[in-house]
Amino acid sequence: xxxxxxVLTMTGISKSFPGVRALHDVHxxxxxxxxxxxxxxxxxxxxxxxxxxxxxxxxxxGTVTLGGTEVSFAGPMQATGAGVSTVYxxxxxxxxxxxxxxxxxxxxxRRLGAVRWGEMRRRARALLSRLDLxxxxxxxxxxxxxxxxxxxxxxxxxxxxxxxxxxxxxxSSLDADEVAQLFRIMRQLRDEGIAxxxxxxxxxxxxxxxxxxxxxxxxxxxxxxxxxxxxxxxLVEKMIGKELDILEGIDEQPKRDVAALEKGxxxxxxxxxxxxxxxxxxxxxxxxxxxVGLAGLLGSGRTEVARLLFGADRAxxxxxxxxxxxxxxxxPARAIERGIGFCSxxxxxxxxxxxLSVRENMLLAMQAARGWLRxxxxxxxxxxxxxxxxxxxxxxxxxxxxxxNLSGGNQQKVLLARWxxxxxxxxxxxxxxRGIDIGAKTELxxxxxxxxxxxxxxxxxxxxxxxxxxxxxxxxxxRDRRMVAHLANDDSLDADRVMQTIASGSHREEVxx
Amino acid sequence: xxxxxxxxxxxxxxxxxxxxxxxVVMLAANTIYRPGFLSVEVxxxxxxxxxxxxxxxxxxxxxxxLGMTVVISTGGIDLSVGSMVAISGATACLYISEQPDQNxxxxxxxxxxxxxxxxxxLGAWNGVLVAVIGIQPIIATLIxxxxxxxxxxxxxxxxxxxxxxxxxxxIGLGHVLTLPLAxxxxxAAALLVAAFTRWTxxxxxxxSVGGNAEASRLAGIRSGRVVFLAxxxxxxxxxxxxxxxxxNVSSADGNAAGLWVELDAILAVVIGGTALAGGRFHLSGTxxxxxxxxxxxxxxxxxxxxxxxxxxxxAVVVIAVCLIQAPAxxxxxxxxxxxxxxSPPTPAREKEEVPA
Numbered sequence: 001x002x003x004x005x006x007v008l009t010m011t012g013i014s015k016s017f018p019g020v021r022a023l024h025d026v027h028x029x030x031x032x033x034x035x036x037x038x039x040x041x042x043x044x045x046x047x048x049x050x051x052x053x054x055x056x057x058x059x060x061x062g063t064v065t066l067g068g069t070e071v072s073f074a075g076p077m078q079a080t081g082a083g084v085s086t087v088y089x090x091x092x093x094x095x096x097x098x099x100x101x102x103x104x105x106x107x108x109x110r111r112l113g114a115v116r117w118g119e120m121r122r123r124a125r126a127l128l129s130r131l132d133l134x135x136x137x138x139x140x141x142x143x144x145x146x147x148x149x150x151x152x153x154x155x156x157x158x159x160x161x162x163x164x165x166x167x168x169x170x171x172s173s174l175d176a177d178e179v180a181q182l183f184r185i186m187r188q189l190r191d192e193g194i195a196x197x198x199x200x201x202x203x204x205x206x207x208x209x210x211x212x213x214x215x216x217x218x219x220x221x222x223x224x225x226x227x228x229x230x231x232x233x234x235l236v237e238k239m240i241g242k243e244l245d246i247l248e249g250i251d252e253q254p255k256r257d258v259a260a261l262e263k264g265x266x267x268x269x270x271x272x273x274x275x276x277x278x279x280x281x282x283x284x285x286x287x288x289x290x291x292v293g294l295a296g297l298l299g300s301g302r303t304e305v306a307r308l309l310f311g312a313d314r315a316x317x318x319x320x321x322x323x324x325x326x327x328x329x330x331x332p333a334r335a336i337e338r339g340i341g342f343c344s345x346x347x348x349x350x351x352x353x354x355x356l357s358v359r360e361n362m363l364l365a366m367q368a369a370r371g372w373l374r375x376x377x378x379x380x381x382x383x384x385x386x387x388x389x390x391x392x393x394x395x396x397x398x399x400x401x402x403x404x405n406l407s408g409g410n411q412q413k414v415l416l417a418r419w420x421x422x423x424x425x426x427x428x429x430x431x432x433x434r435g436i437d438i439g440a441k442t443e444l445x446x447x448x449x450x451x452x453x454x455x456x457x458x459x460x461x462x463x464x465x466x467x468x469x470x471x472x473x474x475x476x477x478x479r480d481r482r483m484v485a486h487l488a489n490d491d492s493l494d495a496d497r498v499m500q501t502i503a504s505g506s507h508r509e510e511v512x513x
Numbered sequence: 514x515x516x517x518x519x520x521x522x523x524x525x526x527x528x529x530x531x532x533x534x535x536x537v538v539m540l541a542a543n544t545i546y547r548p549g550f551l552s553v554e555v556x557x558x559x560x561x562x563x564x565x566x567x568x569x570x571x572x573x574x575x576x577x578x579l580g581m582t583v584v585i586s587t588g589g590i591d592l593s594v595g596s597m598v599a600i601s602g603a604t605a606c607l608y609i610s611e612q613p614d615q616n617x618x619x620x621x622x623x624x625x626x627x628x629x630x631x632x633x634x635l636g637a638w639n640g641v642l643v644a645v646i647g648i649q650p651i652i653a654t655l656i657x658x659x660x661x662x663x664x665x666x667x668x669x670x671x672x673x674x675x676x677x678x679x680x681x682x683x684i685g686l687g688h689v690l691t692l693p694l695a696x697x698x699x700x701a702a703a704l705l706v707a708a709f710t711r712w713t714x715x716x717x718x719x720x721s722v723g724g725n726a727e728a729s730r731l732a733g734i735r736s737g738r739v740v741f742l743a744x745x746x747x748x749x750x751x752x753x754x755x756x757x758x759x760x761n762v763s764s765a766d767g768n769a770a771g772l773w774v775e776l777d778a779i780l781a782v783v784i785g786g787t788a789l790a791g792g793r794f795h796l797s798g799t800x801x802x803x804x805x806x807x808x809x810x811x812x813x814x815x816x817x818x819x820x821x822x823x824x825x826x827x828a829v830v831v832i833a834v835c836l837i838q839a840p841a842x843x844x845x846x847x848x849x850x851x852x853x854x855x856s857p858p859t860p861a862r863e864k865e866e867v868p869a
Contacts, residue, residue: 018526058844074845312731336733350731353724355792360717367714368733375714418732 083163095142273318293472341419409436571807580747588791589650596661598771601752602759636748640741665767685760723791
């Protein structure tokens with residue numbers, strides 16, 4: 001492979017945003033027929049580098065060479081036309097259009113100006129079958145899961161005769177089978193000579209598929225390495241740029257004095273709560289200071305449970321009691337009044353308000369609870385924001401930066417701060433560590449443990465079983481929109497057993513409530 | 514070098530840079546065309562001159578646009594402000610015209626209160642349609658835009674109500690401290706709206722709802738109340754503008770008063786830098802936008818452009834203003850300018866086509 005010439009070279013790339021130096025003198029090259037992983041922590045500049053490459057952003061300096069010619073794309077469409085296709089971190093498709101329309105939007109097969117719908121559907125089906133997907137291409141994209149939507153985005157990207165395929169965290173919402181399926185496609189495309197730039201936070205995936213790794217840190221290039229010559233531990237060190245002492249905390253088990261915790265009235269007791277079409281009726285008790293893990297596959301109803309508890313969706317049956325008193329949680333505002341916070345998994349659509357500042361985003365929930373007539377005094381605002389920017393190490397540490405200028409992981413921290421500021425009694429975290437780097441992930445896990453030690457109840461939803469097991473006192477398993485098991489997290493519980501429960505939905509497991 | 518460059522960027526990147534620049538260019542163009550354009554003289558202790566006229570005439574538009582800014586910031590729009598102008602103006606004028614002494618201050622104040630009262634009711638109607646029932650704002654306010662003209666006609670019984678009331682006329686034509694009262698009222702309204710939105714958390718909550726409605730709901734914001742308030746505020750602003758417009762001519766015409774003012778107001782908001790999609794709003798930008806539109810109207814008359822071509826001329830200028838303000842358009846221009854000198858051998862455009 002070393003004998004071939006790079007299809008893509010980026011030299012001396014620099015890019016700044018107001019208050020943020022996102023990239024500084026970064027070099028990057030990509031050979032045909034390789035999978036090249038771009039690694040780095042949140043805010044290291046991965047997404048920015050990709051957006052510079054595809055013409056979403058102008059550069060402040062540096063050159064991009066594609067196939068020996070210097071290029072400067074005015075936008076993603078032009079980049080796509082030149083053979084550089086991108087699948088972004090969060091699906092950028094129109095959920096109200098059909099699958100086929102999404103694949104061919106902007107370049108529909110036409111005859112005399114009229115769209116050839118039959119031809120379009122036929123080609124869409126052919127393309128999807130190449131990815132082993134059997135979908136109704138006339139159905140609206142929104143009727144499929146996020147994972148399928150991601151695959152459709154990839155189908156769209158590879159259909160345009162790509163020479164360079166950029167996958168920006170394509171696996172963050174996929175389950176193991178779907179990841180395997182994606183990797184099969186990636187290998188197939190690689191063998192066809194396509195250069196693949198792969199961004200992910202999952203180290204295992206990097207070692208499973210990447211031929212070469214480039215590491216960025218704080219907007220600067222750390223180095224480029226063949227995967228085989230870079231042990232996993234070294235990679236992590238290069239990414240976070242310090243010794244791994246902060247990772248040691250990972251294996252500290254939280255105290256699991258479940259018996260003591262479960263004495264007394266539960267903070268939240270749910271009986272037979274359900275919503276038709278979303279989740280079957282379930283019962284659940286969460287005590288103060290308890291971390292309840294919610295495990296299950298994508299689409300198993302985890303998020304739906306969270307939304308019912310928070311009043312984001314209205315339950316059509318069942319009851320919720322807090323401190324033993326029946327209570328209606330019909331709207332998020334009511335739930336917040338009663339001390340519940342909810343960090344949505346869908347950061348962009350349901351979390352941040354992109355054009356508002358970090359400060360405003362952090363204070364939103366607290367301000368909403370106070371009502372608009374009682375603004376938070378400016379000094380108090382600054383104190384709170386300063387405190388959480390420091391505590392959560394939010395970068396850039398500028399309260400007035402628009403939150404859209406922050407990287408995904410930092411946006412996640414801002415959202416977390418929004419809820420911590422309200423000092424909730426029950427904090428629901430839906431995939432809080434998705435798409436954030438190891439350092440931040442560890443910090444976040446530590447924080448959850450600390451909060452629960454301090455008496456906060458946490459409902460922790462994650463696709464990563466180890467994370468759930470590490471943090472939770474109790475693991476609740478979802479399967480096919482039904483709560484199938486409550487498992488006490490004692491020594492006998494391990495990932496295998498949870499996995500089996502997820503797989504079999506066995507009712508033989510102790511269903512203790 | 515980078516220091517001056519970043520300072521240059523800080524200035525040109527400021528929200529108000531382009532509106533101010535456009536206004537300055539317009540005034541300069543007028544001055545070149547007619548050197549006396551900017552001259553202001555004192556007469557009877559009042560200031561007179563074209564700039565003062567522009568300020569005075571722009572006052573109603575500033576008022577309407579202020580309310581419109583807040584509504585647009587929530588992600589909505591209020592098409593009914595023109596009708597609201599006519600209704601409130603007609604209500605006030607009708608009451609005053611029926612009084613034995615039209616110059617009595619209590620009578621005028623009662624008339625104004627009635628005009629404001631009906632605007633509150635109609636604003637609440639818009640608010641309920643949008644915030645409670647959930648009708649799309651453009652449709653919900655279209656109802657009152659059309660029906661409101663009928664309502665105004667009903668109030669005036671199809672006639673033009675003329676009044677002869679000194680205190681009422683002062684709203685449009687009076688002077689205080691050498692300045693037209695109208696512009697002072699508009700300015701006071703702007704300060705009130707600014708205080709109402711920025712000293713409370715209303716502004717931030719409105720921007721949040723307009724920026725991302727679902728995220729705001731999940732953060733516990735009861736957006737209904739906020740959106741409702743925005744439409745009421747817009748109606749009240751329009752009502753005061755209605756008083757001014759009818760006071761200017763001492764008569765209320767249900768058909769003509771405030772006709773198409775909603776479009777000018779929307780334009781002023783957009784020129785001022787508030788996105789039609791909602792989110793961040795800029796009251797000072799809106800005021801500049803309204804001044805730009807009024808300056809343009811005045812220039813058209815001052816330059817003796819025939820009425821037939823005046824609207825077309827206005828349209829061309831407005832398009833130019835909007836283009837200059839669009840970052841994408843500016844980027845395209847500067848990119849072409851920058852690309853040309855850096856690659857003398859091959860034109861930039863060819864280079865971009867090579868990879869295909």
